[in-house]
Amino acid sequence: MRLIRRLPLLQWARGYGGAVLGTDLLAAVIVTIMLIPQSLAYAMLANLPPEVGLYASILPLVAYAVFGTSRVLAVGPVAVVSLMTASAIGPVVQAGLADPLDAAVGLALLSGAMLVAAGIFRLGFLANFLSHPVMSGFITASGILIAAGQVRHLLGVGGGGATLPEILPSLWGALPQTNPWTLAIGAGALAFFHAARRWGKRGLMRAGLPGWLADMLARAAPILAIAATIALAKALELGGKGVALVGTIPQGLPRLALPGLSAELLVALAPAALLISVVGFVESVSVGQTLAARRRERIAPDQELIGLGAANIAAGISAGYPVTGGFARSVVNDDAGAQTPAAGIFTAIGIALAALFLTPLLADLPQAVLAATIILAVLSLVDFRAIRRVLDYSPRDFLAMAATILITLLVGVEPGISAGVVLSLVMQLYRSSRPHSAVVGQVPGTEHFRNIDRHRVLVWPEILSLRVDESLYFANSRFLEDRIAALVAEHPRVRHVVLMCPAVNDIDASALESLEEINRRLAESGVKLHLSEVKGPVMDRLHRSDFLRHLSGKVFLSQHEAICRLRRELGPDAAPEQEMGPGCRRDGVSGG
């Protein structure tokens, strides 16, 4: 059982064959056709030679098929991770720590090792640091950055840059050098892709083709465009006319090797590898869960970490670069009828065949066509409506999202996503630093106690009852100190403070210290601290500390009992009860 959990392959591979083999094979053919141009294009986006994209689409797919839990997730190079890779290896290469290929491989290995470790130690929850608005803002900003960065390939000009303030002026300055041939091919490809996506399937069906064939042909549009533009480039000798071509791609399969990586290089790459792991994992799990739910299946997030980690390690030892599960290709895989991860293995075989036999044909492919592929793919990532939605729903979340987008666009991908994560945490800390609490009084004629700001209740001037509605822990424990200090300073007649804890599920060591501090301070000013309605497990825990021995007052089972006993203790000289409620004010008690 444990082995099956760790090697999901053992489950689906038993008795594999027959009809399932057929549908898996068909899905693999369709995904392969889609993946060839994407692999080349995303490698270009990562500033790596095109063959690296192909290599990243072979062994990683096999590794995921062995270790992953989604039946239809298609892993490989994706746009956002490619952008993050480019941004991570740039400085490392510039500092002379490694050449781009070694840096990419190091990034994949590091990220793979982190993911596997997170899976083994069940640290998947760490991905929760990345909130939805931050992730969605980051993807939108990445899409914009990627599209802006590819425009120069459409124009056939030089330049570059990793942020909008770098990309845009460089583009503007290079505009006069636009190569008309490149622009014609790029714009043509873009228009063709757009038309094929929008009207292709419908048009072909209207022309009488059966649905499945129309669908497949529409999906093959990029491959058709590639074939056509290669032919065009050869016929017109576009290479001599200043059109940037892909150039010679080494023919054959990647050599398996563990590259020699310096410790210095790994340290320099570690922060980026961590961010890539988190973003890749969150993206992949979300795709995987969506597709699994359609079939009432499940994916196991901790095992997914191992699956993705294995895929990245496989990319690292086969001259690839970081990979993750892609949305579009997984949906295509699912739609095409993939039933098991074997479809991934067949896709890997398809890409391997392409690397073996198709690469010589690709030398004359204009880079502008790949740029058009990328631009069309990433524009679907840009989701302005999501921004609007978050703004309407939660201004605080919008702030984190807007910061992520702006910093990603203006400063870079790593600062952008880091700022988003930190801001979410800070705002969450702020939110939870003020636990909901209320000064309460007795509802006349009952044993119930309610917020004095909302209900007509009875209070006794010597007794202050405060109900806390959340667990107490380090983020909110100091607030409680402040709150009680303020209340007691406002009410000089108070001699007993009762903390009503019906909703306190936990008291951590910080909150315990705060309670001890509150108890000590109150005692020094002649006020006793009592607790009431403490839950069983919390009480058990308090017994493991000194707190109850030092507590100046008592622990009461109910608030009603507390009030009865304390009134008896105060004796006949005590001030009489007062009626309180919304609108009436007795020496400044405030419900907060």
Add this chain to the structure above:
Amino acid sequence: MRLIRRLPLLQWARGYGGAVLGTDLLAAVIVTIMLIPQSLAYAMLANLPPEVGLYASILPLVAYAVFGTSRVLAVGPVAVVSLMTASAIGPVVQAGLADPLDAAVGLALLSGAMLVAAGIFRLGFLANFLSHPVMSGFITASGILIAAGQVRHLLGVGGGGATLPEILPSLWGALPQTNPWTLAIGAGALAFFHAARRWGKRGLMRAGLPGWLADMLARAAPILAIAATIALAKALELGGKGVALVGTIPQGLPRLALPGLSAELLVALAPAALLISVVGFVESVSVGQTLAARRRERIAPDQELIGLGAANIAAGISAGYPVTGGFARSVVNDDAGAQTPAAGIFTAIGIALAALFLTPLLADLPQAVLAATIILAVLSLVDFRAIRRVLDYSPRDFLAMAATILITLLVGVEPGISAGVVLSLVMQLYRSSRPHSAVVGQVPGTEHFRNIDRHRVLVWPEILSLRVDESLYFANSRFLEDRIAALVAEHPRVRHVVLMCPAVNDIDASALESLEEINRRLAESGVKLHLSEVKGPVMDRLHRSDFLRHLSGKVFLSQHEAICRLRRELGPDAAPEQEMGPGCRRDGVSGG
């Protein structure tokens, strides 16, 4: 009113004089006597010339008296912040970015600016990041590091180091060079201080002195030791015998100036300044609150940020280094009868007089005496019992504390406290990533619904009811997706999922996305999602989003209503109810 809140001086200075002036003056004399040796010693600990310690005890005290809200808090150089200063300026000086004096001044200015900004923008809650166990572990580890680092001054040997693995071997190696004169003076001073603290007051009272005089003399022990050892050093010409003396201290007051600081220096100092601000603020507020509570007064944490910030800026423009509120001296100030912050101003005048007239006398003071002062002061910071207490109470908090202590001792102060903060956050995220939730069923014959793992209840196989007991936000929203996916995958007969939300106070944008995702996924597999018992404010917020329009099911006021309506909808063919409870298992439903 607002002005008084911002300038607390306006409140206490009105009608100041008379008896209050007298007690404030007396308190100032006592604190001044205590502060002179401490200022010199802590400056030595920060690897700064002794006069810097005096300067940090003049203007900052005046600034705090103007802006601070505690009536008795005594600010100035303290041990932990001095250690952090030494650790922060070391690398900067080594990198050639600044000389030690400029770096110290830069650190004070940066930290002051951060504190003031935090006060203005009400960011005091950020100090909550520093949990009690982490702070307490950090202080203990700092005390050990400081004491270990001062031993070499007691022995009169060279060496240094900022962590135990650096300090201890260096000490061991230098042991043979121990200077007997230095050791004799240092050990003598240590024994004398210890005896004075332990038996001084009692002994003097037994000798017939009145209590107040005995107390004052006991407190003056360090000053007596200083006078005696200066005389001894002069008489025996110890300087020529290899005993390290304080040396010439410039006579006079600090020059007020804004030093020219490079942006590069400020960037390099920023992380350390942030940590110093947080640690100083937490320490100071805790002292201030404790002392204020004794008098049923309050301090205002946000205004305290401004008070401490002003003190640090004052330190920065008067050639000082970072300061904060000290525990021991504030207690002495309070015990000696200080009534208003004017006592702080008088103390500043006292230290200024010392800087003007006493400094020539201090040149022959053996450094070993200052080291003895430091060691005695910091050993009271080391609190092993707190470690034991946290271990007994909360193993998770203990982990954060132990990591803080070990990393501080072995790697350094900044990594130590950062690791503690990060670990607390990660563990809190882990804790909150699994919100308390339970599958519920109906208690027979009532309208109540309870956890099926704890109570005998009725369930209907087509309806799954899940109660969530916490607010939903980014840290736990993905858990809900997993939980519901797992439950629905386990129960193929389920056609309705009801999410019971009586304890959900908030749903942030991440959790909303998750709910939308859950709704979409359930709908794709033919299951409807319903909500019940949603609180008013949460409902209002949901109305601001599309969620309710896309929701496949309904929102019910009560869980009872939900069950009645859904059973009617399922019609007569629905499976009959089943009785569930602890011990009995129906196709694997689990309460979790």
